[in-house]
Amino acid sequence: xxxxxxxxxxxxxxxxxxxxxxxxxxxxxxxxxxxxxxxxxxxxxxxxxxxxxxxxxxxxxxxxxxxxxxxxxxxxxxxxxxxxxxxxxxxxxxxxxxxxxxxxxxxxxxxxxxxxxxxxxxxxxxxxxxxxxxxxxxxxxxxxxxxxxxxxxxxxxxxxxxxxxxxxxxxxxxxxxxxxxxxxxxxxxxxxxxxxxxxxxxxxxxxxxxxxxxxxxxxxxxxxxxxxxxxxxxxxxxxxxxxxxxxxxxxxxxxxxxxxxxxxxxxxxxxxxxxxxxxxxxxxxxxxxxxxxxxxxxxxxxx
Numbered sequence: 001x002x003x004x005x006x007x008x009x010x011x012x013x014x015x016x017x018x019x020x021x022x023x024x025x026x027x028x029x030x031x032x033x034x035x036x037x038x039x040x041x042x043x044x045x046x047x048x049x050x051x052x053x054x055x056x057x058x059x060x061x062x063x064x065x066x067x068x069x070x071x072x073x074x075x076x077x078x079x080x081x082x083x084x085x086x087x088x089x090x091x092x093x094x095x096x097x098x099x100x101x102x103x104x105x106x107x108x109x110x111x112x113x114x115x116x117x118x119x120x121x122x123x124x125x126x127x128x129x130x131x132x133x134x135x136x137x138x139x140x141x142x143x144x145x146x147x148x149x150x151x152x153x154x155x156x157x158x159x160x161x162x163x164x165x166x167x168x169x170x171x172x173x174x175x176x177x178x179x180x181x182x183x184x185x186x187x188x189x190x191x192x193x194x195x196x197x198x199x200x201x202x203x204x205x206x207x208x209x210x211x212x213x214x215x216x217x218x219x220x221x222x223x224x225x226x227x228x229x230x231x232x233x234x235x236x237x238x239x240x241x242x243x244x245x246x247x248x249x250x251x252x253x254x255x256x257x258x259x260x261x262x263x264x265x266x267x268x269x270x271x272x273x274x275x276x277x278x279x280x281x282x283x284x285x286x287x288x289x290x291x292x293x294x295x296x297x298x299x300x301x302x303x
């Protein structure tokens with residue numbers, strides 16, 4: 001997920017979804033999140049403006065997810081509670097609010113904890129250890145994964161080697177907590193599908209996989225990139241920005257992406273990650289409506 005402002009017109013957004021008040025009725029958009037081939041979750045980043053302004057409290061994210069969108073699975077972002085990984089009172093409150101509203105906590109997206117591909121051994125080890133607390137927090141919340149970044153300075157080969165060591169060390173620690181370490185295409189070398197897929201092969205750990213994002217590939221072919229990362233996928237980020245008058249996302253062919261995901265045999269959650277400049281609730285609902293419509297049209301693979 002790129003943390004940048006995407007100044008692109010949101011034409012068709014109002015036509016694609018209907019605004020809802022905070023914690024309001026879902027408007028019937030999510031008739032049944034599990035009717036199609038995939039389940040739908042909501043990434044916390046989709047509401048980053050509401051969270052940063054204080055209009056939405058971090059602890060209320062699972063509640064809003066269920067009451068406003070009728071979505072029953074969430075993906076947290078540690079940027080919204082960076083100092084709470086070992087705050088048992090906070091974690092207990094977050095867990096109870098999710099559980100009390102029938103919401104499953106899937107993963108925590110972890111940023112700003114150091115480069116797992118730092119060429120310096122001491123710095124890399126520190127980055128690995130910085131992630132330990134998020135593994136423990138994810139386990140407590142009932143998540144299956146934490147999302148990390150494969151970053152570092154140096155040549156492609158140098159960063160890949162350092163990332164291999166960093167990810168393997170973190171995955172070994174996470175095994176004892178039944179947590180997966182998933183890497184997103186998220187800038188730098190990781191936005192190259194071949195590079196990231198090879199990195200995961202090099203790590204060669206059963207609990208180290210990918211979180212393919214529809215965006216974040218830069219000039220790299222996004223469809224090829226997702227296809228290359230699907231063999232390792234433990235989750236999917238359906239990145240959306242803007243929609244046309246027919247409700248289609250204007251940057252990514254969602255139908256094509258869903259075919260790629262289906263053909264890979266993936267049956268897990270697809271996380272809505274709205275990052276457009278428009279109203280966040282509307283953008284989430286527009287993405288949700290598109291995913292539901294396309295997934296219900298998509299035929300399962302022949303057995």
